[in-house]
Amino acid sequence: xxxxxxxxxxxxxxxxxxxxxxxxMLLIYAVVILGKKKLPKGKQKVLTSxxxxxxxxxxxxxxxxxxxxxxxxxxxxxxxxxQNVLDSTYSISQESRKELDENLVEIYEKxxxxxxxxxxxxxxxYKSAVQHGKEENIRTLYEATEAMKKEAxxxxxxxxxxxxxxxxxxxxxxxxxxxxEYSKVEGEVEAYKQEKIRNLNKKIFDLLADIYSQVIxxxxxxxxxxxxxxxxxxxxxRKSGIEHGVNSGSGQ
Amino acid sequence: xxxxxxLDFSKKIKRDILNILKTKQNAxxxxxxxxxxxxxxxxxxxxxxxxxxxxxxxxxxxxWFDSLQKNLPKDLDIKYVRECLNGLxxxxxxxxxxxIEMPFVPSNSFINDLYxxxxxxxxxxxxxxxxxxxxxxxxSLIGGAKIYVxxxxxxxxxxxxxxxxxxxxxxxxxYL
Numbered sequence: 001x002x003x004x005x006x007x008x009x010x011x012x013x014x015x016x017x018x019x020x021x022x023x024x025m026l027l028i029y030a031v032v033i034l035g036k037k038k039l040p041k042g043k044q045k046v047l048t049s050x051x052x053x054x055x056x057x058x059x060x061x062x063x064x065x066x067x068x069x070x071x072x073x074x075x076x077x078x079x080x081x082x083q084n085v086l087d088s089t090y091s092i093s094q095e096s097r098k099e100l101d102e103n104l105v106e107i108y109e110k111x112x113x114x115x116x117x118x119x120x121x122x123x124x125x126y127k128s129a130v131q132h133g134k135e136e137n138i139r140t141l142y143e144a145t146e147a148m149k150k151e152a153x154x155x156x157x158x159x160x161x162x163x164x165x166x167x168x169x170x171x172x173x174x175x176x177x178x179x180x181e182y183s184k185v186e187g188e189v190e191a192y193k194q195e196k197i198r199n200l201n202k203k204i205f206d207l208l209a210d211i212y213s214q215v216i217x218x219x220x221x222x223x224x225x226x227x228x229x230x231x232x233x234x235x236x237x238r239k240s241g242i243e244h245g246v247n248s249g250s251g252q
Numbered sequence: 253x254x255x256x257x258x259l260d261f262s263k264k265i266k267r268d269i270l271n272i273l274k275t276k277q278n279a280x281x282x283x284x285x286x287x288x289x290x291x292x293x294x295x296x297x298x299x300x301x302x303x304x305x306x307x308x309x310x311x312x313x314x315x316w317f318d319s320l321q322k323n324l325p326k327d328l329d330i331k332y333v334r335e336c337l338n339g340l341x342x343x344x345x346x347x348x349x350x351x352i353e354m355p356f357v358p359s360n361s362f363i364n365d366l367y368x369x370x371x372x373x374x375x376x377x378x379x380x381x382x383x384x385x386x387x388x389x390x391x392s393l394i395g396g397a398k399i400y401v402x403x404x405x406x407x408x409x410x411x412x413x414x415x416x417x418x419x420x421x422x423x424x425x426x427y428l
Contacts (some may be wrong), residue, residue, distance in 0.1 A: 008295065061337055072379060201424055205414075205415045205418045205419065206411070206415070208414065208418060209410070209411040209412075209414040209415045209418070210394075210411065211408040212410070212414045213394040213395050213409075213411050213414065214394060214412055216395060217394040217395040219412060220395055222356055222359065225355075225356070225395065226358060226359060226361075226362040226365075228396065228410075229354065229362075229366075229396060229397045229408055230362070230365055230366065230369060232396060232397075232408040232413060233366070233370075233399070233406070233408055234369065236406055236408065237369070237372075240260050
């Protein structure tokens with residue numbers, strides 16, 4: 001409120017000073033120009049320069065006095081007006097404040113509305129951007145996932161092929177080894193079987209031989225027994241000769 | 253007695269002594285007799301061999317002595333006989349041993365036949381008649397005999413004979 005008053009007072013003072021300056025310039029003009037015009041060539045009374053200057057000076061003093069009085073009047077009027085303004089300041093202030101408050105409320109509401117709209121727009125933009133970014137990210141992620149999936153599947157295919165080949169090789173090697181081991185075991189089993197059969201046959205022969213020997217031995221007297229030994233020896237000598245070791249190592 | 257007679261006797265008795273003795277048991281008896289004779293005839297020129305044998309063995313004179321007596325010339329001085337017998341001991345010591353296991357004590361007839369049979373064989377020492385038979389009674393043998401000659405073994409047992417028969421005829425496949 002004081003600011004308004006100061007501005008109002010300043011304007012009045014400026015106007016007063018402008019009137020004062022204007023009056024001073026008019027005074028100068030009157031001294032210089034009008035003084036010349038009052039001196040007609042040849043016909044007018046010739047005045048001395050001191051008189052002229054004095055007259056001009058007196059005129060200027062009058063103009064100046066008049067301007068001063070005018071400016072004083074203006075100043076007093078301005079002062080009066082200012083006083084009036086000052087007196088009405090309070091009431092103005094109340095109204096202004098109210099108006100200002102209303103304006104402020106209005107501005108605030110407008111501002112709030114604007115801000116709200118702006119916020120909405122921003123939110124919308126942000127949402128849109130986020131949505132866009134999200135979609136972009138999803139698309140990128142999807143593409144990356146697809147690429148990774150493709151790459152992984154490619155790797156898996158290679159791995160599958162490698163494992164398959166390796167498995168086939170190992171399987172073949174295993175089959176070969178199993179076949180070899182099987183043949184080996186089969187041979188061992190067959191050898192074992194033959195050995196067992198031989199042992200069994202030998203036991204059977206031994207048993208039979210014992211039985212026959214017991215039976216035959218009971219019927220042998222010494223003469224027959226001696227004859228049997230000699231006959232057996234003759235037979236052995238006849239078959240292959242003692243020098244070749246007939247039945248060597250086959251005894252019991 | 254001339255030197256030729258002595259030489260002939262010496263050669264003949266050396267050649268025949270193992271055939272006369274035939275068994276290791278007889279050979280041991282013979283060597284023991286030689287030692288006895290050497291002791292009895294030590295530092296004497298006259299000695300009655302037959303009387304000494306009768307004194308030592310009584311009526312049971314060894315069989316080999318009869319064979320020896322037949323080949324022994326009369327009127328031999330005891331010194332020569334002693335030298336000759338010492339030579340025979342060396343022959344006996346160098347003889348190859350053919351061992352036979354059988355379940356009973358064999359008869360002389362069996363020993364003679366066996367010695368003859370082994371002598372006819374082509375076995376190294378036996379073929380040259382330079383062997384003795386060592387009889388060992390093994391009652392666990394049911395029948396037959398086992399002979400060890402020249403590092404070789406001949407199985408003549410009944411068991412082996414029957415086993416050979418069964419194997420030869422493949423008895424299990426044919427009969428069992």
